[in-house]
Amino acid sequence: MGEEVRMSDYDGDDRVYEWEVGLPSADDLTPLSQPLISPEMASAFSISPEPRRSATDVNRASQNTLSAISSSNNFNFKSLNDERSQEEFVEEGDEADLAREGSDPRKAKRPRLVWTPQLHKRFVEVVKHLGVGNAVPKTIMQLMNVEGLTRENVASHLQKYRLYLKRMQGLSDDGPSSDKLFTSAPPPQMMHMPVIGMAHGNGHMGPYHGFESHRYNMVQHRDWSGNK
DNA sequence: CTCAAAATAT
DNA sequence: CATATTTTGA
Numbered sequence: 001m002g003e004e005v006r007m008s009d010y011d012g013d014d015r016v017y018e019w020e021v022g023l024p025s026a027d028d029l030t031p032l033s034q035p036l037i038s039p040e041m042a043s044a045f046s047i048s049p050e051p052r053r054s055a056t057d058v059n060r061a062s063q064n065t066l067s068a069i070s071s072s073n074n075f076n077f078k079s080l081n082d083e084r085s086q087e088e089f090v091e092e093g094d095e096a097d098l099a100r101e102g103s104d105p106r107k108a109k110r111p112r113l114v115w116t117p118q119l120h121k122r123f124v125e126v127v128k129h130l131g132v133g134n135a136v137p138k139t140i141m142q143l144m145n146v147e148g149l150t151r152e153n154v155a156s157h158l159q160k161y162r163l164y165l166k167r168m169q170g171l172s173d174d175g176p177s178s179d180k181l182f183t184s185a186p187p188p189q190m191m192h193m194p195v196i197g198m199a200h201g202n203g204h205m206g207p208y209h210g211f212e213s214h215r216y217n218m219v220q221h222r223d224w225s226g227n228k
Numbered sequence: 229c230t231c232a233a234a235a236t237a238t
Numbered sequence: 239c240a241t242a243t244t245t246t247g248a
Contacts, residue, residue: 112234112246136239156234159241 113153119146123157 115123126143127135137155144154 115233138239152235155239156236160233162240 110148110150113149115157120157122146123154123161127158127161 122144123140126140130136130139130143135158137151137158140158141149141151141154
């Protein structure tokens with residue numbers, strides 16, 4: 001737990017994938033440790049564990065960052081100074097969307113959830129804290145306390161995560177190179193997940209790199225702005 | 229066109 | 239809640 005995100009250099013290419021220029025600093029989000037008060041308790045006491053991030057604000061950050069990726073418009077590099085929302089980004093309807101559909105943000109159609117490394121990290125941490133046996137979608141979602149995150153999202157990701165674990169456990173190494181990596185020590189977690197997003201470009205390259213390459217991209221959802 | 233992530237259905 | 243299948247996006 002001491003990895004530092006090194007954003008020392010950006011590719012001189014025109015496609016600069018900014019994973020988290022203004023909000024990296026630490027891969028560790030909230031100190032998910034003991035101060036984990038049960039949401040229920042918090043709710044019962046009417047105390048807000050967190051200042052409830054209005055997705056709007058966070059969204060703005062995402063928009064800025066994503067702008068760099070989306071279009072080659074390069075007039076947003078300045079976002080490197082401000083925008084330090086190192087929280088999780090959740091695709092949430094904007095004001096317009098929020099106001100839509102009557103008055104139930106819960107029912108609003110979320111475009112698509114992008115499991116950014118940060119989010120995944122949280123997810124893994126929570127799962128680890130709960131234990132594989134008690135790690136159920138609902139609990140995970142609640143403990144994560146990520147605004148906008150729904151149980152379905154977690155369930156889907158959990159499924160994938162389990163498969164990922166299984167895959168690794170079943171075939172540890174095996175493959176082209178018979179490398180005797182870890183003989184019989186199935187660490188719950190070795191590296192972060194394979195990939196949350198891959199820079200394709202045109203052709204097709206290796207699905208997962210295998211190592212922790214911080215080349216993730218935070219591709220946003222569809223173009224709900226009106227452009228395809 | 230392929231493949232994998234997320235959504236959705238069973 | 240878990241698993242299977244479909245959709246969606248790079």
